[in-house]
Amino acid sequence: MSSTNRPVLNDLLSRRVVDMDASGIRRAFELGASLENPINLSIGQPHFPVPQTLKEAAIDAIRDDRNGYSLSGGIAPLQDAVRNHLQRVLGWDPNDPETDVIITAGTSGALLLSALALLDPGDEAIIPDPWFVIYPQLGPLTGGRMVACDTYPDFRMTAERVAPLITDRTKFVLVNSPGNPTGTVLNQSELDELRALCRSRGVQLVTDEIYDEFVFPDALGEGGTVPSPARAAPDVLVIRGFGKTYGCTGWRMGYAAGPSWLVAEMRKLQQFTFVCAPTPLQWGVIPSLELSLDAELEGYRRRRDRVIEALSPYTEISNPGGAFYCFFRVPEHLGLTGEAFVEKAVEHRVLLVAGGVFSTRDTHVRLSFAVPEPVLEEGLQVLCELLAGAATSSS
Numbered sequence: 001m002s003s004t005n006r007p008v009l010n011d012l013l014s015r016r017v018v019d020m021d022a023s024g025i026r027r028a029f030e031l032g033a034s035l036e037n038p039i040n041l042s043i044g045q046p047h048f049p050v051p052q053t054l055k056e057a058a059i060d061a062i063r064d065d066r067n068g069y070s071l072s073g074g075i076a077p078l079q080d081a082v083r084n085h086l087q088r089v090l091g092w093d094p095n096d097p098e099t100d101v102i103i104t105a106g107t108s109g110a111l112l113l114s115a116l117a118l119l120d121p122g123d124e125a126i127i128p129d130p131w132f133v134i135y136p137q138l139g140p141l142t143g144g145r146m147v148a149c150d151t152y153p154d155f156r157m158t159a160e161r162v163a164p165l166i167t168d169r170t171k172f173v174l175v176n177s178p179g180n181p182t183g184t185v186l187n188q189s190e191l192d193e194l195r196a197l198c199r200s201r202g203v204q205l206v207t208d209e210i211y212d213e214f215v216f217p218d219a220l221g222e223g224g225t226v227p228s229p230a231r232a233a234p235d236v237l238v239i240r241g242f243g244k245t246y247g248c249t250g251w252r253m254g255y256a257a258g259p260s261w262l263v264a265e266m267r268k269l270q271q272f273t274f275v276c277a278p279t280p281l282q283w284g285v286i287p288s289l290e291l292s293l294d295a296e297l298e299g300y301r302r303r304r305d306r307v308i309e310a311l312s313p314y315t316e317i318s319n320p321g322g323a324f325y326c327f328f329r330v331p332e333h334l335g336l337t338g339e340a341f342v343e344k345a346v347e348h349r350v351l352l353v354a355g356g357v358f359s360t361r362d363t364h365v366r367l368s369f370a371v372p373e374p375v376l377e378e379g380l381q382v383l384c385e386l387l388a389g390a391a392t393s394s395s
């Protein structure tokens with residue numbers, strides 16, 4: 001058979017996957033791989049190791065042969081630990097039959113299951129712009145349409161900005177605070193207003209709180225609480241993770257909690273997709289819910305302050321209330337897109353992620369400060385020179 005008659009097998013690929021553009025993220029990885037000794041400020045995970053108690057709990061589970069499937073909703077002791085945790089931090093009743101918990105394969109697993117459970121083809125969901133990279137893909141993955149809510153320049157996804165985007169096809173609003181890539185933390189009244197809007201319009205509110213443990217003291221609410229639309233409101237679907245919080249992103253552990261009518265369907269979908277979250281690692285994360293991250297949080301606050309101090313003389317940079325990211329604007333006088341600025345920084349061994357990876361605009365750059373402080377200092381020095389337009393290309 002001549003090669004021209006050979007069927008082109010990649011014609012078999014679905015539109016869903018062909019239309020998915022992964023070039024932005026791939027570019028960040030490629031740039032990283034091309035450098036020998038990079039100052040890597042592009043990484044979206046904590047720089048500290050997994051706490052010993054978690055490692056031991058996971059290793060014990062493996063050694064004790066707790067390696068088989070679990071129930072699709074997760075092992076009972078972790079379910080109980082999550083319910084007790086939500087009672088402590090959000091005031092939920094752990095015995096309320098109207099609320100349910102599902103342990104998922106990472107926060108990403110929970111995001112996908114929630115979108116699959118809520119969206120029919122043509123249905124809409126509202127996401128922030130800038131967004132976390134998975135959010136827009138939930139559209140092609142489910143047949144739904146993700147509608148971006150422009151939150152520039154302050155990155156606050158307020159009820160006022162969301163309200164005009166709600167249509168009769170809107171099924172859910174997805175809010176992310178602290179946010180990736182901006183680190184923005186909405187305050188309790190902004191989040192309460194968003195919840196009230198969703199309730200009044202008959203739309204489900206989903207809150208991605210993967211960075212809930214990384215809220216700096218200046219962004220905490222009354223009584224030192226982490227602002228959440230789900231505070232005393234179990235009708236909101238809360239999605240949280242263990243990976244970012246405890247440095248175990250590769251364990252793929254997260255959970256969703258909220259209205260039983262929704263979580264029960266997510267569990268059904270999990271049964272036919274992921275089956276369950278990795279069982280030994282479900283045991284592994286149980287001790288995490290008792291751990292304090294005060295020292296790590298203080299370390300990130302110090303780094304946040306340092307980044308703001310160093311970069312704010314040169315550019316517009318919103319003060320992140322949480323997570324470990326800063327999203328700064330490429331100064332207009334440089335005449336560069338986010339991507340062009342990132343390429344320039346690479347010439348000086350500094351790795352960042354262009355804002356266009358997270359947004360319809362490519363005017364900003366994401367810097368992760370989840371790195372040892374000397375590395376951050378080295379990176380900041382280069383960035384200050386670049387932002388001032390003073391750095392020359394190092395060939």
Ligand code: PMP
Pocket residue numbers: 044105106107108109132176179180208210241242243244249252253254
């Ligand atoms: N949501 C946000 C806002 C994130 O930043 C990330 C990870 N970068 C995720 C969800 C996915 O996390 P996981 O690794 O738990 O799937």
